[in-house]
């Protein structure tokens with residue numbers, strides 16, 4: 409019996425949930441196999457899929473990178489990565505099953521001929537592992553390596569089977585480069601063969617946004633400007649930029665988080681109900697939201713950069729002091745904005761969004777703040793401790809949903825206070841949360857692109873970001889403007905205070 413079914417029997421709350429999510433035989437080629445993503449996310453995800461018997465029996469992995477390594481050294485390095493970063497207990501039998509199908513190919517930067525070696529290795533895997541000419545190419549490499557890989561892989565498509573391409577974010581650096589990249593991949597691949605990753609879409613809690621809204625009859629009738637006062641979306645991280653200065657200096661918070669994760673959260677919160685859950689239906693609705701967002705004026709966008717400060721009790725350096733960062737850097741590590749979705753459902757309802765590094769703590773939340781009751785029949789004093797209703801979706805950590813409501817304080821008289829009705833994933837399903845990459849890699853292998861970003865979504869996202877960044881070029885910010893461990897610069901609070909609102913209390 410499959411292990412996943414075992415777990416289901418042990419856990420009655422999981423009974424009846426569909427288990428059959430296997431893919432056809434295939435080979436996964438990872439370009440950038442010596443990088444951080446492969447080590448921290450991809451291999452732990454592949455191991456967890458193997459652990460749950462969700463990978464096809466006929467499966468192979470080809471790691472491609474510049475470092476000098478044998479197949480065995482690659483296997484050992486990935487084994488250590490799974491042991492360090494995996495969420496499941498390490499089992500030798502499971503690892504060995506996966507490791508048998510692993511190969512390594514060394515390439516020089518931008519070396520087209522190396523793709524012949526990749527193709528030969530894949531043909532060998534077809535023979536030895538039965539991978540049937542089906543390929544997933546995962547591009548976990550910087551964009552300057554894309555052209556050689558996409559062209560090389562495109563020209564060498566196997567005559568049998570299917571070919572799919574997973575492209576890591578950021579997809580381009582701005583609208584122009586994203587369009588160029590789209591042209592490049594479309595020279596060799598159809599849109600339905602391109603899987604642009606935004607790993608937030610693979611998070612269980614992000615997908616639950618769709619379940620919450622569209623599987624329950626009670627939310628949708630009030631999910632609009634008549635009942636909702638405003639929405640707040642926070643993607644806060646306590647970590648700094650780690651060892652990613654080269655990338656982050658060029659990206660900043662606006663390209664690293666706002667352009668993709670944050671705008672996708674806005675789209676999922678604001679979208680109309682799709683007619684079904686096919687990839688086009690869902691993405692058609694998301695893109696309509698992105699199209700209906702106009703560029704916020706400069707007063708409605710705040711940027712920040714952290715200085716030295718304390719995070720979780722520890723002193724940490726300022727952004728400009730991080731290794732590899734220009735000591736006069738003007739890169740943003742925080743961005744907040746007041747956005748509007750100009751359509752019938754949301755007109756005049758602000759979406760306040762913020763994202764930043766080195767904030768007080770890690771927290772990704774979507775808070776739907778409802779309007780106050782139109783006529784509370786109580787004395788003003790009675791309801792002093794009452795805040796408006798808020799539906800808080802905790803994307804991470806403490807995954808769950810909480811509804812703030814007013815309740816009578818026990819005792820004589822009538823005092824009303826805010827209390828919370830909570831749903832916590834851990835408690836309700838008694839299982840830990842799968843990693844986003846498990847879901848996304850398997851979805852791609854199964855040919856389901858619902859949780860990937862379509863070309864037109866990426867274009868819309870860049871349009872908004874380009875317009876914001878163009879306005880930034882006109883003046884020089886005085887950075888740093890918030891200490892590490894704060895919730896961004898004071899101007900972020902002003903953004904809401906001007907409207908008589910405040911960021912949700914932490």
Ligand code: BG6
Nearest residue numbers: 577607645647664665669772804
């Ligand atoms: C990545 C960003 O896309 O998301 C990182 O490049 C960020 O800078 C990360 O730290 C956050 O992901 P998660 O899943 O930890 O919220």
